[in-house]
Amino acid sequence: xxxxxxxxxxxxxxxxxxxxxxxxGKVSAQGQPEGQLTIAFDASIASSFLDPxxxxxxxxxxxFLYALHDALIKxxxxxxxxPCLAESWRESPDxxxxxxxxxxxxKFHNGDPLTAEDVKFSFHRxxxxxxxxxxxRVKAVEVIDPYRVRFVLHAPWPDFLVFYATPAxxxxxxxxxxxxxxxxxxxxxxxxxxxGPYRFVSMNPGVELTxxxxxxxxxxxxxxxxxxxxxxxxxxxxxxxxxxxxxxIGYLMVGLEAATIKADPKLRLAQVIPSATWWMEFxxxxxxxxxxHDRRVRLAANLxxxxxxxNEAERLGYSxxxxxxxxxxxxxxxxxxxxxYDPARAKRLLAExxxxxxxxxxxxxxxxxxxxxxxxxxxxxxxxxxxxxxxTMERATFLESWRAKKLGGLIANATAAQxxxxxxxxxxVVSSSAYAYGGHPDIDDLFFQQAQERDRKKREALLHxxxxxxxxxxxxLPIFEPATLHGVGPRVEEPGIGLNPLLYFTAPYEDMRLKKx
Numbered sequence: 001x002x003x004x005x006x007x008x009x010x011x012x013x014x015x016x017x018x019x020x021x022x023x024x025g026k027v028s029a030q031g032q033p034e035g036q037l038t039i040a041f042d043a044s045i046a047s048s049f050l051d052p053x054x055x056x057x058x059x060x061x062x063x064f065l066y067a068l069h070d071a072l073i074k075x076x077x078x079x080x081x082x083p084c085l086a087e088s089w090r091e092s093p094d095x096x097x098x099x100x101x102x103x104x105x106x107k108f109h110n111g112d113p114l115t116a117e118d119v120k121f122s123f124h125r126x127x128x129x130x131x132x133x134x135x136x137r138v139k140a141v142e143v144i145d146p147y148r149v150r151f152v153l154h155a156p157w158p159d160f161l162v163f164y165a166t167p168a169x170x171x172x173x174x175x176x177x178x179x180x181x182x183x184x185x186x187x188x189x190x191x192x193x194x195x196g197p198y199r200f201v202s203m204n205p206g207v208e209l210t211x212x213x214x215x216x217x218x219x220x221x222x223x224x225x226x227x228x229x230x231x232x233x234x235x236x237x238x239x240x241x242x243x244x245x246x247x248x249i250g251y252l253m254v255g256l257e258a259a260t261i262k263a264d265p266k267l268r269l270a271q272v273i274p275s276a277t278w279w280m281e282f283x284x285x286x287x288x289x290x291x292x293h294d295r296r297v298r299l300a301a302n303l304x305x306x307x308x309x310x311n312e313a314e315r316l317g318y319s320x321x322x323x324x325x326x327x328x329x330x331x332x333x334x335x336x337x338x339x340x341y342d343p344a345r346a347k348r349l350l351a352e353x354x355x356x357x358x359x360x361x362x363x364x365x366x367x368x369x370x371x372x373x374x375x376x377x378x379x380x381x382x383x384x385x386x387x388x389x390x391x392t393m394e395r396a397t398f399l400e401s402w403r404a405k406k407l408g409g410l411i412a413n414a415t416a417a418q419x420x421x422x423x424x425x426x427x428x429v430v431s432s433s434a435y436a437y438g439g440h441p442d443i444d445d446l447f448f449q450q451a452q453e454r455d456r457k458k459r460e461a462l463l464h465x466x467x468x469x470x471x472x473x474x475x476x477l478p479i480f481e482p483a484t485l486h487g488v489g490p491r492v493e494e495p496g497i498g499l500n501p502l503l504y505f506t507a508p509y510e511d512m513r514l515k516k517x
Contacts, residue, residue: 033222033224037228039227040238041232042233042238045206049063051175053122053125054170055173057427057434058399064209068198070195070196072100072119072165073086073161084219085114095153096152097153098161099148100148100150102119116149118176121180122174123172125175137154162420162423168418168420176193196509201226206394220511224512239261249506250487250488255314270485271484272497272503273481273484276414276481276482277415277480277482278478279478280411283407283408294353302477303343304343310376310377311480324336332459334421334463343383346384362388365409367398368394374390391409429443449462492514495512
């Protein structure tokens, strides 16, 4: 059951407040944390990844948030909507009020106690994806007492918890108000303070992050004393680090490197298909003079891409092909089959659109560091006459440029952000989206209607209608729901990968274990 379906079951209206009972968590009695584990991360490490307020609509920052910080609610093994800093929550029958009861006695890494003021502060400080939507729909955040905080909405919003309290955003990941008031935003950036299972030790921006176990973590004392995350964009280098023992886990090992790990008896290939999708954006479809403005051209591009071949080459065939940018496991997702690989028809469509010899489509910018995937897309498109140049960027720069609407040509991207179909549409489809370069008024209207609709079946019908329109208008070029493949070295007993299938990375960190010497 996904966190979204569980959420639907939990939030049932009743005559009084609906109470969500949860199990408490205590630091388990166990030995002292020992040893060091090194992770070769697949991109340079940006300081913004360590701040919940900055989270964009992708999964990358949560790799770090799960270590340094904690949320009111987040996916944990066996529970996709697990109580964490909030031990319980309740919704009013009219859907206007959500109240959270915090665990008592929790402390930030600097010793400051967690209080409801920190929850209120973190919400107002949040400026990542969907921040505008959250801040517009929440009328007030009221501190009832040090351990109770109440969110009052302007109008019923069925997806409040999806947008606020799942990793669709970082709004419910809590930071210390007193500490930030004292050191300022720059001070917090240099020395982030959180509530997670690991505390910040040091960072060489872009290169290396060192963390140390928080032995007072409420859920479980971490078994590993120190975790070092190294930014290693080149996957051949990550593979070499695994083989020499310089790294214990190598993230996102695709293609030849993944096959090499699979064949090596000393290494393991960990795999999971999270709630993620890869697709290409057509940012210039909104420009009347661009070739991409013509639906036939966008359809031709879809027919030109060899999804099965790319899946086999990049992900050893493990990914799930799709015709939608919304993962099929998400609530309200409409399962859409991918377009077939048909380059002959693609050429005919281009000729009909007035491009019998193809055209120069400019840059094709893939999500860093997936250059080989970008090259595969470019080769497929070139075969039918759509000529592109693969552009490489640092991941943080890529995300900033995408959100600032500075990327042209084609954008090959992925996201493993949580939520449901509505949260994905809000982030990437409606005209006010953080990442959309344009939109359709009828889709905007349908999105507004579904956001007010409390009847689940009616909401589903509206969201399915939006997804059909997205497909009929060929607004995107969906590729697959990716199998994320990671290399695991011989020292690791439990890498923490796949403990929750919604997440593509190691989580929770406190469940990782090294083999005993």
